[in-house]
Structure formats: C-alpha cells, structure tokens
Amino acid sequence: MKILLFGGSGQLGYELKKRANDLAFEVVSPVTKELDITDKAQVFTLIRSLQPTTVINSAAYTAVDKAEEEPDRAFAINAQGVRNISEACAKCGVRLLHISTDYVFDGLLGRKLKEDDAVNPLSVYGRSKLEGEEFVRSICGDGGLVVRTQALYGQKGVNFVHTMLKLFGERDVLKVVDDQFVSPTWAGWLAEVLLDLVRLPISGTLHASCGGVVSWYDFAREIQRLSLESYAGKSVARIEPTIAAELNRPAKRPIYSAFDTSRLESVLGRPVLSWQAALNLFLREIGVAKGE
C-alpha cells in the first residue's frame, strides 16, 4: 500500500514514517519546501501523479498561542490547505485520513467527549482545525476519515514531556496547571493506530487518544516519578499546582477534553493503551526510565 504523508517532518509524522517503514508500507513524504499544502496546484499534481492508496494529512499550523496573532496563516494551512487535499483526493478517488484535535471542543461538558458531541472551539487554532475537518467530511464523504487526537508527545519536537524533563533539572519549583484535564497520547502509539486504520474501510470522525484522564499537574508528577532515577545526584524541581488563568496564555484551551474512545476500540477490536502505560513505554524508549 502506498501512503502519501503530509507533515512527515513533524512530531506525529516522524513516528508515522518510522513505523510505516517497519510495516513495509511504501511511504512518500515530501517536506514543506517541496510541497506546501496551501498550494492547490502542487497538491493536485502530486496526488494525481502519485496515485497513493491513502493520503495521511498530519501537516498543520500547530502554534496554538501564535495563531491568535496570525489567524490568516492558521486558516490558510489548517482549513484551505485541508480543502486542497480533500478536493484532490475526492477527484482522484484516493482515501484521506486527516488528523484533528480536541481543541474543536470547549470542554465544558465535564465528561469524556464523543465524536458527535457539539463542537465549540475557543481559539483561532481550534476554529481553523474545525473548518478543515468540515472540508474533509463534506468533500470526501465515505472516502474521508477525521481522526481527532490530543496532548501528543513523541521523540521529536517540543512537547510537554520533553519540556518537563528539561525543567525538572533546571528549576527549583515548577508550577503546572491543575484545572485542565486531558488524555495524554504517545505519538508512537497513535502512529500504530493510524496505520491500522489505513487498512480498515471506515469513514466519518473518530476519537483516538490513550485511555484515562489526568490534569497536567498530575501528568507532570507521574513523568517525574518515572524519570527520577535519571536525575541521580542532582536536584530536581518541586512541582506545584497552579490554575490556567494564572498563566494568562493568549489562546483559551478546553477545561476537560478527554475522549470517549469506544468507537475506536470497537473498530480496532482492542482497548486503547492507558496514558500511564504509554508514558512508561515512551520514557523507556528515550532511556529516562527503567519501566515498571
């Protein structure tokens, strides 16, 4: 099976390429300089000439706070770029698997979110990603699958786990938000799930995250607990809870955006990996935990 992957240089794209090669998929993944998804002609030419079995779109404008200052750029990539890909896929009869986010929700329900729960993005990033999702659903129909995920971390790129591991060794005290709740998701696990989905004929929208729910504060404490031995002999930051309002970040985030993953579990025929097990595997993979 031939996969055309957009966003292969990103955090999730890196894990996808690594695992797709192991599973003997043929993967073509142009870098942004070669293929900018906002360039409609380039996107059409590539998809028409390559005729992949599936396009995976992991390319996105992901600077959530900066998007508040540059909405045009965020919408150009996350909405119009996705429209270009959707139209090219629909025209060429190619399946599209598109990655989206929990930030399409406001998180005010206070329970795990289902695929058909009402959306209400709180930020430019969330609104631009929602518009992208809507293009996939309306243009690709049965040939499109929107996979929403959240709170990703992996080997490559800047993410919460890498940031915590660095700051534990640099700070005396580290304040972490205790009033926002997520299902932290290991990009390596998600990549395997996405490659399973490539082989399954499903469409619509799917929630894909690791299982369980935790505040950022408790997530940080678990990262520290599992990585403590790697700081042997050095002082380690004390983690203290704070509230999101104190950070005063430009973009508003959902308060409680954990996913109900029952649709994914029934499609895959297996339960999702818990966030704790995934974190354990990841910290072992990068050599900062021995595992339990």
Ligand SMILES: NC(=O)c1ccc[n+]([C@@H]2O[C@H](COP(=O)([O-])OP(=O)(O)OC[C@H]3O[C@@H](n4cnc5c(N)ncnc54)[C@H](OP(=O)(O)O)[C@@H]3O)[C@@H](O)[C@H]2O)c1
């Ligand atoms: N990170 C999270 O916590 C999180 C949470 C929920 C959902 N998601 C979604 O998951 C997906 C992957 O996220 P990620 O963390 O892997 O993002 P990332 O590390 O920021 O990677 C984004 C990728 O998009 C590419 N890109 C940006 N603009 C492009 C353009 N105009 N044309 C072609 N490629 C372009 C980037 O290429 P360059 O390297 O050349 O810029 C990079 O490869 C995204 O759809 C994101 O919205 C992420």
